[in-house]
Amino acid sequence: MVPGTDKVAVVTGGTAGVGRAAVHAFADAGYDVAILARGKAGLDAAVAAVRERGRRGLGIPTDVADAAAVHRAAAKVAGELGVIDVWVNVAFVGSLAYSWDTTDAELRRITEVTYLGQAHGTQAALAHMRPRDRGVIVNVGSALAYRSIPLQAAYCGAKHAVIGYTRSVITELASENSNVKLCTIQLPGLNTPQFNWNLNKMPGHPMPVPPIFSPEVAARGIVHIAEHPRRNMWVGLSTAYTILGDRLVPKLADLYLGRTGIAAQQTDPELPAWGSNLFEAQDADVDRGPDGPFPRQAHRRDPWLWLSMRRDLVLAGVLAVAGGAVAAAIRGRGSGTAPGGGGLRTR
Numbered sequence: 001m002v003p004g005t006d007k008v009a010v011v012t013g014g015t016a017g018v019g020r021a022a023v024h025a026f027a028d029a030g031y032d033v034a035i036l037a038r039g040k041a042g043l044d045a046a047v048a049a050v051r052e053r054g055r056r057g058l059g060i061p062t063d064v065a066d067a068a069a070v071h072r073a074a075a076k077v078a079g080e081l082g083v084i085d086v087w088v089n090v091a092f093v094g095s096l097a098y099s100w101d102t103t104d105a106e107l108r109r110i111t112e113v114t115y116l117g118q119a120h121g122t123q124a125a126l127a128h129m130r131p132r133d134r135g136v137i138v139n140v141g142s143a144l145a146y147r148s149i150p151l152q153a154a155y156c157g158a159k160h161a162v163i164g165y166t167r168s169v170i171t172e173l174a175s176e177n178s179n180v181k182l183c184t185i186q187l188p189g190l191n192t193p194q195f196n197w198n199l200n201k202m203p204g205h206p207m208p209v210p211p212i213f214s215p216e217v218a219a220r221g222i223v224h225i226a227e228h229p230r231r232n233m234w235v236g237l238s239t240a241y242t243i244l245g246d247r248l249v250p251k252l253a254d255l256y257l258g259r260t261g262i263a264a265q266q267t268d269p270e271l272p273a274w275g276s277n278l279f280e281a282q283d284a285d286v287d288r289g290p291d292g293p294f295p296r297q298a299h300r301r302d303p304w305l306w307l308s309m310r311r312d313l314v315l316a317g318v319l320a321v322a323g324g325a326v327a328a329a330i331r332g333r334g335s336g337t338a339p340g341g342g343g344l345r346t347r
Contacts, residue, residue, distance in 0.1 A: 008081045009226070010034045010074070012064050012121050013091030015042025015283050017192030018140065020290040021219035022088055024049055029223055032056040034077040036070070036121075037091065038063055039283030056081060064091045064117030065109070067124075074124040086226045087125035088138045089118040092155070093278050095199035096206045096265060099153040106199065107154045109278055114158035119165055122182070126169075129180045136181045136226050139166050140218075143186055143239040147246035147253060149209070150261045151202065170231065181229035186243070187218050188236030191298035193288040199276040204266025207294060211238050214298040215290045217305060224309050237304040 009026040013019035014035035020042070026033050027050040035046045035057070043059035050057030058081055060073045077084055092114040095106060118139050129135030144152065145159035163184065170182050189208030192215050198206045213236055221235040234240050246253050271293055274282045282288070291298075 006082060007031045007085045008034065008077065008083060009086040009088065010036065010077055010084055010121075010125070011088045011090060012036045012062070012070075012117065013089075015039050015046050016288045017090075017194055017290055017292070018187065018190060018215045018218045018222075019088075019090035020046055020049075021215035022090060022222045024053070024290070025216070025219035025223045026086070026226075027053040027055045027057070029227075030055070031086070032058075032081050034058040034060060034073075034081055036060050036062040036064065036073050037283075038281035039288075040281075041285050041287045042281070042283035045287035045289070063113075064089075064120055065112035067116075067120040070117075070120040070124045071127070074128055078128055083132070084125065084128050084135060086136045086138070087121060087129075088140065088222060088226065089121040090140045091117050091121075092158070093199075094152060094155040094194065095201070095276075095278065096151050097199065097201035098151060101201050102154055106278060110154035111158050111161075114155060115161040115165070118162050122166070122169060126180065130178065133179045136183065136229050138222055138226055139182070139184045140222065141184050141186045143188060143234075143236070143242040145186060146243045149257050149265075151265055183225050183229050183231060183233070185218075185221055185225050185233045185235060186239050187221075188213050188238045188242075190215050190218055191292040191294045192290070193274075193283075193292050195292050195294070196272060196288075197274045197277040197282040199278045200273065202262075202266055204269050205271040205273065205293075207265060207267040209238075209261070209264045210297065211236070211299060212294055212297045213302060214295075214300045217300065217302050219290075221305050221309070228309075233308060235305050235308075236302055240304055 009031040011019050011023050014023045015037040023033050023035055023046050032055050033050045035043055037043055047057035047059040060076055062069050062073045064070055093110055122137055125137045139162055141162055142159050144156045145163050148156035166182060166184055173180055189212050191212050195206045200206050218235055225233045
């Protein structure tokens, strides 16, 4: 992406965590960025960050659970920034609680934001992209979209639903030979403010299951898949072994997570908490930024992402090595059977 070209990206949930890191990364890559989220302070700071990078920023107060509001926001983006090239659905809410301690209202709200919010964003983006027959939509998922863990039943259910919904829409786009690309990206545990404003009904402070990565790692993956669309992409080696492990030994994973998963998601209860953002934004008055309370544990590099972003080169290298090995084997066989070459040997 060349700075100065007029491309527009929309990021839902772009005031904090992965969404905020993605806003910064898109602006660094030369995009004008629209941010859809609830918190005024977070919106103002995210727009300012885009403008500091020399791009146009637009903050639109939006609850993604409200489909009509998302469609209005899309129209505002198109009217003020121009054609929408990339739409990224990041917004979510969650809780740390046993499923039987989750109220009906909490279950519904997590589903409406985390699942329906992505569906609403996809629908709004498609309304603008399908008539032009171009554009990229990225639905941001998690390793937990494949491997559910304890204390996050509502969130895991919503992320599973995103996968099912997205794959169905992909087939619909294929049915009309559309050039609009719909992608998913699956993330590992990340150091985001979510762990200071999660709805928490457990004795410890919420934390991501290690290994923990910086949100800027996820943002690099999001920008990459937006510019090099593919059906699905994994960030983090832990995402890879979580998904693959569930495919290979799901029962063993159930037993392991039953024994370790509850403690692994809790830490020092004295860490600061800001209150739940489930029904009310927690960045309305204070900007929370991209990073959470675990900066020392957060990895800023990911070898798996590095390889994934260069998979064509890696594949070419593997094929070249394999081709060389086959050629060497053929040459060796030829020299072994040539006259005077010794043929079969015994000893």
